[in-house]
Amino acid sequence: MLEILLVLGLIAFSAALHATNMFGYPYYENDEGTYLSRGWAFITSGQLDVYTYRYDHAPAGWMAIGAWLGLTGGDAVFGSFLQSGRVLMLLVHVAATALVYVIAKRMGNGSIAAGAIAVVIFAASPLGLYFQRRVLLDNLMALWLLVAIALLLRRHLTLTAVITSGLFFGIAVLTKLNAAFFGIGFLVLLWARSEPHQRKHALAMWLAFAGGLVLMFLVYALLNEELLPAPLGADGEPLRVSFIDTMLVQAGRGDFNWPWEQDSSFLQSLESWLVKDPMTPLLGLIGVVALAALALVLRRRSLFPLAMLLMMAGYAGFLMRGKIVIDLYVAPLVPLFAIAVGIAVGWMLTLVPWRALRAGAAVVLVTALLTGFSIAVPPKAAAVDETSNQLLAVEWVAENIDPSAIVVTDNFAYPALAQERGFENAQYFFTSEYDPELREVYADDWRNIDYLIVTHELIQQMSQGTIPVLREAFEHSVPVASFTRGTSSFIDLDSYISTNGDWARVYEVKDRNDVVLQDSWASFLDGFVYDYGRVADGAGITTSMDQALAMDAALEQGDEQWFRGIWQWTNDHLRYRSTDGLISWRWQTGADGEGELLANDTVCGADQRMIASLIRAGDAWPAAGDLVLEGRAMAADFWKRCVIEQDGLALVDSSADGSVDDNLINPSYFDPRLYRELAGALPQYDWMRLVDDGYVFLDRLAQERGTIPDWVVLTREGELESAEPLIGAGADDLGDDTLRIVPALLLDRAAGDTRADALLASIAPQIVAYDGVVDSFASGSTVAMLAQLGAIDADARSLYESEVVARYDADDGFWRAPASLTDHLTGWNWHRFQSLIPASAAIELE
Incomplete structure (x- = not known):
């Protein structure tokens, strides 16, 4: 009775730790939405995936999740698919807790302390809490493995227990194929538990039922004609999905590195685990070493330590195989780490002669463990909110975006949008990249995507180069909503850096016109901008007008760095006039990189553009006050040197160095939209007179000349004369x-x-x-x-x-x-x- 009360207390303790803040921490991971949406699709439409099933995982896991969603009505009971899924993980955790106790006690020489210590480690592990709250196939796989182990530990092993254990192991493999790497430890455990005359029969039955169940997966693919490698179409793409092709792709994911190399995926994941929780991996290592020692010492008395050691070693071999390791792969090891320590403690306590002393030692160990966890890892799991920003992003999309829009998202949001709120064109980001069916939705052109819900996972995938099409869409989009309040993540999206997933942003893909502007700006920088801001054609000629147009383009693109660079080069090389602060108009750079000022004269049309750009910069960028001051200073000189009054009209001269009596006018410098804008920003000058008088002058020009020519001379007497003597042939024509x-x-x-x-x-x-x-x-x-x-x-x-x-x-x-x-x-x-x-x-x- 006391043991029952102890076990119930341990389960309650474990459930309380897991349940506290389980909807707030950790953030909703991409895979959670994947498995929930697939589970819902399975029970509502009989499909193994929302779209084309590609054998990326065996389906038993989300079938179980789908059964849970069907039982609870999807989002009906707990408010959303995600929350319903996390409640399921709580139930899985409670069941796993009881199994951890049973397995640790029975393998630990029947020691209650072994079971209790294993449960404390399993329940309090921050690494466990981080992954076991999430709706992951790894957690379901671990539960089925624990059931399979427990069945082989019955006091009297029966054929039914052997068969059932094999079936649960097969279910574990069909939940996630990684479970197969635990298999060798199961064979040793079965060997240890079977009577000598029954071993071959027991092993054969276990393998038959476990293997037969797994074989059904291959039979399913075979019946669907999707087992063998797919033939290729004319474009080199496979014509159908293939089990073998998918397995080869999965096995080949990532570059090969030895596990101890700095660039290895295993080492990077290990570092991630240690940051989250240094205690659990350390305890796991201690448990492994202790099991190895016990396996040697107890080799004639018990094979339990060896069996558990081989289970962990087999899975460790999978993790250390040199290819990709995702950090959630550690989840099924957490209960085994706990059991390993429990087994070691259970056998070691047999060396303590008195029951009271053993109980005292167990209490001390439990206290030390809890203290160690609390010191080594801050109690984030109970208090930190990592999901609110994600949920706010989903709500914003639901309230502000048309449900027919093409929205590509991290999978966490997919169930909420597509299956709860009817966003018929919401798409998984990875499937959107590679599934031909989804690519047809946006006509295989990322420009037709409307919105992206950008998260840590998308940024990670973009940085790794796995979703180049969506990266292109992201690079041509603008943020319309940001949810980063309270985030612990370092976010630098320009560099594709995010360190945690507790944030989300909604981006709108630019319209095609803005896409062209962005791309042509990038090619302009590549093809025509030199040094730190010199715009030049193929002959090395730089003009103030080209510099002005480049500043205008940089401002339109929001590119402050290049705006400042172009202006700085202009300031450094084209601003040598002693009479004013206006811009000289022509520079040439030779093949040797040396340059010279070809003409010190100004082009007033360029100066007025630069003034407007410098003033606009103050509105575009908070720290651009220095640029505004430059613009104001130029405006004062512009009105002194470029604005002339002739024949009662205020007009913009062609340059600040025009003739005293007759003025060469370029009608194309007339820009009423620009003048109206400057009238609001610099009201001390009569910009509206430039508008009114400019129209009067152009109207006269059209009336007298029958056109608006490239150039015209306005004499001191107010007459219009030919500009050809100054400019050359054709100056008087359109x-x-x-x-x-x-x-x-x-x-x-x-x-x-x-x-x-x-x-x-x-x-x-x-x-x-x-x-x-x-x-x-x-x-x-x-x-x-x-x-x-x-x-x-x-x-x-x-x-x-x-x-x-x-x-x-x-x-x-x-x-x-x-x-x-x-x-x-x-x-x-x-x-x-x-x-x-x-x-x-x-x-x-x-």
Whole structure:
């Protein structure tokens, strides 16, 4: 009776430790959602997986989980699949606790102390709590192994017990194939427990029922014509799943390293286990050494220590085989570690002569163990909340995202979204990467994925290179919700680093236009940016306008590092003017890397762009106050040196060093959208006069010249004269410079300024004609812009396909010729224009 009370107390102690905060710690692991969703699919649709079953695990484990979910109504009783699964793990743990006691006592020479100490280690182990609370196949596998051991330890071993033990061992293997590595220890235990004249028969029966049950797995694959290697299609991909192919892939996972090598998966997992809990592995090592000693000492009296030692050695051999080791693989060793210590203590206490002294020694050992656990490992399991952020992410998705959206997620969230809330296109991240059925959902193009629920597990897989398609989607997405409150993890997603899973973030994949902007920005940096921020074409020429456009692009991409680099290079090499702080416009670098300033004059159109970018930087980045000050200083010089008043109009000169009397004007510098923006940021200057007077001047220019030319001279008397003597032939005609004013006029028109209408009406036919002559990327893309906003009667979609996308290489992000800086900036600007116009006018990109 006292022993019964003791056992009940130990079970209650173990259950209380396991249950306290089991919904809060540890975080919900990827595999938990996998097995729960598969279990639910099995009992609701008879499928072994949510999608194609690929033999990655034997199915008995999630069949059992499915039976539990069916019994409890899925999420009906405990609130969610995840919580229901953890309740099941509590029941598994309680059953395992009782079995640990029984096995340790019977193998420990009948010592109650052996059973009690084993239970204390099993219950209090932080490593055990970390893994045994999770819905893992390893925990179910360990339970079936313990049942199989206990059946062989009956006082009177019967054939029924042998057969049943074999069946439970087979179930353990069908729960997780790793269980097979415990087999040799079972054979020794069965040999030890059988009578000499029955051993061969007992071994044969045990192997027959265990092996026969496992063989059913192969028969299932054979009947489905999925046992043998799959034939390959024309694309080199297998035409069906294959048991043998999957086993070969599983066996080959990871690079081979000897277990003692620094890069070995085993050593890295061992380090992870020791960080979580140094006590349990240490006790396990002590138990193994003690069992080895007992096996030698007791070889004629008992084979129990040897049998348990071989069970652990077989599984240790699996862990140390030199291939991939996942940290949860340690879970089935925790009860065996506890039993090993219990066995050793049980036999050692036989050396103590008095019962009272043995009891006292047992109490001291239990106290020492509990003290050791509490000192070595902080009691995180009882207090730390690692799941709230994950659950908040799921709730955010459920409340803010359309259920028809394609959401790729860590598997922990899959049951909650797909099976509890009807997100029909929620996808496992790994299956989404490799299952052809799921790839069809997003047309085998990651750009069609809508959202990613990014977690520790996804970041780990991305860093290891196992999900390159989803990594591409992640690199082209933006965060829309973040749940990291209270996390203990170090998170550096740019470097793919996460140290714990108690956080989650929701990312939205960018639309195709923004994807092109991002990729072409990356290729721009690769192909045209040198040193720490010099933009140059193939001839080594750098202009202030190219530097200004690069700053604008860096700002649009949120790339502060390159924005500062480009500005710093500009500041260091193009800002040598003694009269003002404006930017000299032309630099050349030779093949030897040496450079020189070719022209100290300014380009006012570039200066005004730089001013706007520097001011915007203050809104984009909190620590960019220094850049704003630079912009303000440039604005003061701009208004002194670049803004002229001629014939009653305030206009932007072509440069700060124009002639005193006559001024060379480049009409394309007129940018009403930019001026309106600066009017709000720098109200001390009359930017709106530049808008109003600019329209008056362009209207006059169109009326008198019949077009808006690339260049024009405005004389002291207010007359418009030819710019050809200064610029050269063609300066008075509509040309590439004129093209640059079109986006500015279209955007201002879209914003409601009707003054742009007449100007666009007069030059739009001329631009179409000009494109027919030159057939350039700049002219063709400009015609496409005009069609988009209805300035000409043409099919914008067809123009996009012929003039824009046909020139783009989506694989490397370059526009037609990688060496063409002009083409690259033209393509980037066309897509930037798409993000600025009304959504109704934007084209759905290919």
